[in-house]
Amino acid sequence: MRGLFYALSAIAVMGLAFWAYRENYRTQQSLRDVAALQSQIGDLREALAVQRAEWAYLNRPERLRELAELNWERLNLIPLSPDHFGDLQLVVFADEAPANLLPADEDEGDDAPAMAGLNVSDAVAVRGTLGGEAAR
Amino acid sequence: MTRIPLRPLARILNARASGENPDLIERENIARRHEAMRDKQRHQAEGRLVVMAVVFTVAFSVVGMQNFKLAATEPTEPRAAVSTSPIAAQRADITDRNGRVLATNLLTYSLYAQPHLMTDKERSASELAAIFPDLKEEDLLRRFNSSIKFMWIKKKLSPEQKQAVHDIGDPGLLFGPREMRLYPNGRLAAHVLGGTSFGREGVHSAEVIGTAGIERAFDERLRDPARPDPLKLSIDLTVQSAVRQVLYGGMKIMNAKGATAVLMDVRTGEVISLTSLPDFDPNDRPQPALQGDPSDSPLFNRAVQGVYELGSTFKVFAAAQALDLGLANPDTLYATKGPLTWGRYRIRDFHDYGPELSVTDIIVKSSNIGTARIAMQITGARQKPFLASLGLLEATPIELSEAPSGRPLTPERWSEISTMTISYGHGISTSPVHLAAAYASILNGGTRVKPTLLRRDAPQKGDRVVSQKTSAAMGGILRQVVSRGTASQGDVEGYAVGGKTGTADKPKPRGGYYKDRVIATFASAFPSHDPKYVLIVTLDEPTETSGTKPRRTAGWTAVPVAAEIIRRAAPLLGLRPEIEPDKAFEVTRVSSN
Numbered sequence: 001m002r003g004l005f006y007a008l009s010a011i012a013v014m015g016l017a018f019w020a021y022r023e024n025y026r027t028q029q030s031l032r033d034v035a036a037l038q039s040q041i042g043d044l045r046e047a048l049a050v051q052r053a054e055w056a057y058l059n060r061p062e063r064l065r066e067l068a069e070l071n072w073e074r075l076n077l078i079p080l081s082p083d084h085f086g087d088l089q090l091v092v093f094a095d096e097a098p099a100n101l102l103p104a105d106e107d108e109g110d111d112a113p114a115m116a117g118l119n120v121s122d123a124v125a126v127r128g129t130l131g132g133e134a135a136r
Numbered sequence: 137m138t139r140i141p142l143r144p145l146a147r148i149l150n151a152r153a154s155g156e157n158p159d160l161i162e163r164e165n166i167a168r169r170h171e172a173m174r175d176k177q178r179h180q181a182e183g184r185l186v187v188m189a190v191v192f193t194v195a196f197s198v199v200g201m202q203n204f205k206l207a208a209t210e211p212t213e214p215r216a217a218v219s220t221s222p223i224a225a226q227r228a229d230i231t232d233r234n235g236r237v238l239a240t241n242l243l244t245y246s247l248y249a250q251p252h253l254m255t256d257k258e259r260s261a262s263e264l265a266a267i268f269p270d271l272k273e274e275d276l277l278r279r280f281n282s283s284i285k286f287m288w289i290k291k292k293l294s295p296e297q298k299q300a301v302h303d304i305g306d307p308g309l310l311f312g313p314r315e316m317r318l319y320p321n322g323r324l325a326a327h328v329l330g331g332t333s334f335g336r337e338g339v340h341s342a343e344v345i346g347t348a349g350i351e352r353a354f355d356e357r358l359r360d361p362a363r364p365d366p367l368k369l370s371i372d373l374t375v376q377s378a379v380r381q382v383l384y385g386g387m388k389i390m391n392a393k394g395a396t397a398v399l400m401d402v403r404t405g406e407v408i409s410l411t412s413l414p415d416f417d418p419n420d421r422p423q424p425a426l427q428g429d430p431s432d433s434p435l436f437n438r439a440v441q442g443v444y445e446l447g448s449t450f451k452v453f454a455a456a457q458a459l460d461l462g463l464a465n466p467d468t469l470y471a472t473k474g475p476l477t478w479g480r481y482r483i484r485d486f487h488d489y490g491p492e493l494s495v496t497d498i499i500v501k502s503s504n505i506g507t508a509r510i511a512m513q514i515t516g517a518r519q520k521p522f523l524a525s526l527g528l529l530e531a532t533p534i535e536l537s538e539a540p541s542g543r544p545l546t547p548e549r550w551s552e553i554s555t556m557t558i559s560y561g562h563g564i565s566t567s568p569v570h571l572a573a574a575y576a577s578i579l580n581g582g583t584r585v586k587p588t589l590l591r592r593d594a595p596q597k598g599d600r601v602v603s604q605k606t607s608a609a610m611g612g613i614l615r616q617v618v619s620r621g622t623a624s625q626g627d628v629e630g631y632a633v634g635g636k637t638g639t640a641d642k643p644k645p646r647g648g649y650y651k652d653r654v655i656a657t658f659a660s661a662f663p664s665h666d667p668k669y670v671l672i673v674t675l676d677e678p679t680e681t682s683g684t685k686p687r688r689t690a691g692w693t694a695v696p697v698a699a700e701i702i703r704r705a706a707p708l709l710g711l712r713p714e715i716e717p718d719k720a721f722e723v724t725r726v727s728s729n
Contacts, residue, residue, distance in 0.1 A: 053241075
């Protein structure tokens with residue numbers, strides 16, 4: 001009985017020692033992984049900062065203005081001016097529009113009401129954005 | 137253990153037979169037994185002592201070894217406690233009000249040499265001179281051949297330059313990492329940002345310190361590693377860009393040698409745009425001029441440091457105070473027959489405006505005499521505290537390191553003639569930012585705002601300066617200056633611009649005034665029935681030459697530039713053009729009778 005107890009204790013001690021040994025090395029490996037990840041994070045942050053700087057540099061208003069002028073032919077961009085503001089009153093709602101403005105085709109007369117409904121919902125969506133703009 | 141009986145029968149019987157005392161045998165056995173017990177106890181005690189000694193020895197040696205380890209090894213942070221905070225302890229970024237980057241950091245390299253490690257000094261010197269055109273081969277070679285062990289060659293390298301130097305392949309040319317401050321927008325907000333330079337320098341790192349502008353004013357905050365979040369300014373990059381472009385064009389057309397524009401939100405005091413021309417590139421900040429007039433240097437921030445006599449724009453303050461004190465209403469008439477003589481001084485008007493004008497018309501036509509009469513009624517004892525309450529008698533609290541140097545110049549003795557001249561903007565010098573804050577305070581409903589460059593979301597709740605009613609009346613009067621007065625070129629359809637022009641002769645450095653050099657200012661607010669923004673445009677020595685005679689008054693120079701700025705900037709600020717409410721028309725109609 002006593003011999004068995006000694007033997008079991010010895011086995012337990014060896015088992016614990018093995019466990020502690022393994023945990024120690026796993027911890028060290030985790031720490032190495034963390035260090036590697038952190039240096040990777042550091043590198044990525046640095047790269048991110050460089051890219052942010054580059055983004056800011058490439059989007060500087062002076063350059064964008066020059067690009068807009070160079071590409072005038074294709075883009076027709078001009079500085080924002082007071083007459084660029086639209087008014088909700090000027091948006092033609094489908095149910096108010098004269099019939100000849102509706103994209104109704106005589107062959108597909110049945111589809112016209114559905115399309116008109118679609119236009120109304122589009123107009124409402126436009127109204128939503130305009131309202132948001134005005135509120136801002 | 138076999139127990140020995142105390143009276144073994146065999147021996148007792150033998151003893152009795154031989155006539156000995158058998159008790160002796162018993163006593164002898166008792167003594168033996170005690171001896172055995174004693175030996176055993178001693179043995180146990182000795183064993184305990186040995187165990188104790190071993191335990192103490194082990195314990196002390198463990199403590200001793202730990203001590204030795206702590207003393208003999210390099211101190212390191214416990215690795216499990218490595219934080220996940222950003223590794224680069226950088227200077228915080230600066231962004232505009234919408235988060236667009238105005239200043240950030242870039243990792244570059246510096247180049248230094250250790251001449252005693254160099255293998256081929258002649259070749260290195262010639263190749264370095266080829267890479268960096270600003271370095272001279274002879275200078276480099278002379279320094280390489282001197283006895284120094286260490287020398288800086290370049291503080292900042294681009295990646296291409298670094299590769300080129302690397303390709304020289306000399307072991308004595310070495311790189312150290314450097315954090316560099318980058319202003320991606322170049323000149324755009326140069327005077328706001330200021331600039332940075334290297335402070336203490338080591339091979340592996342260098343301090344970046346702010347040398348001017350907001351970089352210097354917020355140096356501590358930007359360098360604080362606990363606050364890596366960007367510093368958000370009130371500047372709007374898009375508006376700033378539009379304002380600078382228009383102002384630059386205006387400065388060229390008007391042949392001015394300098395120009396400045398300040399755009400401010402009247403309720404929050406946020407400076408949306410602050411431009412001073414000529415400007416500089418903060419990435420390559422020029423050295424301060426050691427001779428000549430410092431105000432001619434591009435480093436000079438005219439909007440904050442430039443204290444000028446801003447002329448007739450000050451008439452608004454006299455009129456506002458008179459209305460607020462109840463001394464007058466917009467239709468009260470004042471005599472304007474000139475010239476007004478006070479001692480040896482004579483106050484004249486630009487034109488003769490007839491015998492009398494209403495307060496509104498004094499501002500609309502810009503009559504010095506009328507304003508001086510209003511000021512005489514107000515008296516200096518009330519005028520000075522009023523101007524002080526608008527912040528016009530002390531340096532602005534704007535967050536720039538140059539702000540304290542923009543201290544207004546005021547007369548030492550606030551005499552009656554000073555009161556009169558100050559009422560039309562002579563004898564007091566303030567910066568454009570002062571004027572913007574004072575106009576904002578009067579027009580925002582009458583509460584004091586202090587100019588700020590930091591983004592705020594709530595209006596400032598300052599002390600009351602003038603009543604709500606006065607504020608609204610002043611908005612109406614300023615609108616008329618534009619609709620039918622000296623600033624008629626400033627009208628921008630849909631924005632109901634109101635404002636006041638000011639043309640002041642420049643003082644000569646030795647006293648007296650130049651006849652042909654002026655500071656032209658237009659202080660405006662829009663929309664005038666519900667002012668949201670104040671814009672101050674100041675041109676230094678403008679001349680408008682489209683007519684037969686050169687024209688220098690603000691109405692011909694600063695006003696068209698300001699109108700163009702409003703036309704460009706107002707839509708960018710999200711202001712929709714709108715039709716003026718009837719009230720403004722009523723005011724116009726009634727008072728023009």
